[in-house]
Amino acid sequence: MSTAPVQGAPTADTPVTAGAPPRRRSVVAQPLTRAQYLTTAVLGFLGLLAIWTAITLSGLVNPLFLPSPLAVASALAEQAANGQLLEDVTVSTYRVMCGYLLATVMALPIGLLAGSFARVEAVVEPIMDFIRYMPVVAFVPLTILWVGTDDAQKFLIIWLGTFFQQVLMVSDAVRQVPSSFRNLGATLGLSRLQILIRIVFPSSLPRVWDALRISLGWAWTWLVVAELVAATSGMGYRITQAQRFLATDVIIGYVLVLGVLGLVFDQLMRAGGRSLFRYQKGRS
Amino acid sequence: MTLLTARKVEVANVTKQFGEVTALSDISLTLGQNEFVSVVGASGCGKSTLLSVIAGLEPPTAGSASLGGHVLTGPGRDRGVVFQSATLLPWLSALGNVEFALRGEEGLTKKQRIDRAREVLAQVGLDGFEDKFPSQLSGGMQQRVALARSLSYGPEVLLMDEPFGALDALTRRTMQELLTQVWEKHRMTVMLITHDIEEAVFTSDRVIVMTPRPGRIRAEIPIELDRPRHADLIGTPAFHSYYTEILALIHERGH
CATH class of the missing domain: 3.40.50.300 (P-loop containing nucleotide triphosphate hydrolases)
Structure with a gap:
């Protein structure tokens, strides 16, 4: 783009009055700058860490149940040094990606169709709504009986936990495209199929992307559930192993790593969305 | 008459x-050939x-x-339709939105479509804004793009x-004058x-x-x-008596 798009930060354009501006308290909350936001967020994390440290130092809680941040860090460092952590993270990420991509590849076309055609919606959505209220956890024993305890079972659990929700969210994203867009396509002489492909689907993409980003978070949750029950590798497996040896420092360390992984993937999806949908103002 | x-x-x-x-x-x-007819009435x-x-x-x-x-x-x-909301495709630039409408014209190369789109955008006073996305344009400018889009492929009506209707009073007046100018030129x-x-x-x-x-x-x-x-x-007695x-x-x- 040769033009300079005016994106975000409209507050930076507000004229600065000469001399000392009078300090006024605005009635409307002012948005934070990016730097302010980040500093505040980091302070929040540090505060949490301080509380945790204070509790462990006070001796109120047996360190066996709540180890200090330092103990957790050293346990995690040990796991990292002997390569265990990287191996577990790799295996788990691989499983999440496979299960999630499988669900996404199936949910996208079905969701797009269900959002576009009332007939498809009538077939698909009641079933999806019914299944998605079934507890995925209850399917764990069944999936073990069906496909065993290897990777396929993890994929299946992740798929069960995300696919049905994705279909509903994607079809909803398509339905949210204003009908005036369809009318526009019709007056331009486009066929119904052309309207869907050239106008409706591209219009729904930002919302579809958000739906996929949110469901990626769920995929991580379901992965750990699957690995806790029946696995011989992965983050969830390591946590159950650590439980056996009362290694609460490892458990907490792994839980924290899972949190960080979730955050990283979420930020990656957000960055992807920002670059794909640059035309949207103020997309976060 | x-x-x-x-x-x-x-x-x-x-x-x-x-x-x-x-x-x-x-x-x-x-509606007569090349006639400009308005329909007014209360909402509903x-x-x-x-x-x-x-x-x-x-x-x-x-x-x-x-x-x-x-x-x-x-x-x-x-028939070309300009809706109350501009209904511009948000992922296309102003130029892209007009060019999109011209894709239905057979026998036009991409370059011809782009040239034509530039020409019509200039007609509605948007030269220099071709590469802006709709989110970067004001409501009046968005409606100008929508008008250009409908004019671009030369519909009969x-x-x-x-x-x-959704624009502020000043912008609305400007748009009415623009529409009149464009119509008086291209009937x-x-x-x-x-x-x-x-x-x-x-x-x-x-x-x-x-x-x-x-x-x-x-x-x-x-x-x-x-x-x-x-x-x-608008200030003349003749205008006022019609009003x-x-x-x-x-x-x-x-x-």
Whole structure:
């Protein structure tokens, strides 16, 4: 783009009055700058860490149940040094990606169709709504009986936990495209199929992307559930192993790593969305 | 009077019902070749429904609309529609949005489409804004792009559904002048739906007044004001007498 798009930060354009501006308290909350936001967020994390440290130092809680941040860090460092952590993270990420991509590849076309055609919606959505209220956890024993305890079972659990929700969210994203867009396509002489492909689907993409980003978070949750029950590798497996040896420092360390992984993937999806949908103002 | 010109659009005894509600009751009207006609009326008088019927977006319950003698059965590129909201595709630039409409023109290369799009955008005063996304344009500018998009492929009739209704008063005035200028230069058949009497008188050769429940034509007023028209016309006694006449017709026996 040769033009300079005016994106975000409209507050930076507000004229600065000469001399000392009078300090006024605005009635409307002012948005934070990016730097302010980040500093505040980091302070929040540090505060949490301080509380945790204070509790462990006070001796109120047996360190066996709540180890200090330092103990957790050293346990995690040990796991990292002997390569265990990287191996577990790799295996788990691989499983999440496979299960999630499988669900996404199936949910996208079905969701797009269900959002576009009332007939498809009538077939698909009641079933999806019914299944998605079934507890995925209850399917764990069944999936073990069906496909065993290897990777396929993890994929299946992740798929069960995300696919049905994705279909509903994607079809909803398509339905949210204003009908005036369809009318526009019709007056331009486009066929119904052309309207869907050239106008409706591209219009729904930002919302579809958000739906996929949110469901990626769920995929991580379901992965750990699957690995806790029946696995011989992965983050969830390591946590159950650590439980056996009362290694609460490892458990907490792994839980924290899972949190960080979730955050990283979420930020990656957000960055992807920002670059794909640059035309949207103020997309976060 | 411009009634002697060729009939372009003919609406014959059109009735439109939505369930129990009669939106249009036995409406008949014609638009002459290259005539600029406005339809005014209070909200709910069915004027937008009338436009949808001519655009082919709503089938009439009874009666028919025809263009050049052919009964219309659906939407088509022979009629360009400007909606109240600009309905620009957000992922395309201003240029891209106009070029998008031109993809339906057979035999145009991509370069020809882009050249044509630039040309029409310049006509509506948007040269220099070709590469902006809709989110970077003001409401008035977005509506200019929408107008350019409809003009680009040269439809036989331009249908405008309260195109400036969502704009502020100053921008609206500018857009009315722009529309008048463009029309006076390129003459085409236009039907403008509006609730703004000034807009109707200023832009049109003829104003059709509708009354609600059920939607009926109350009167047709030819506007015999000289062209080209400029903003200072609005202060003149002649303009004012049209204004009061139409206002009285709208309020007369209004429910």
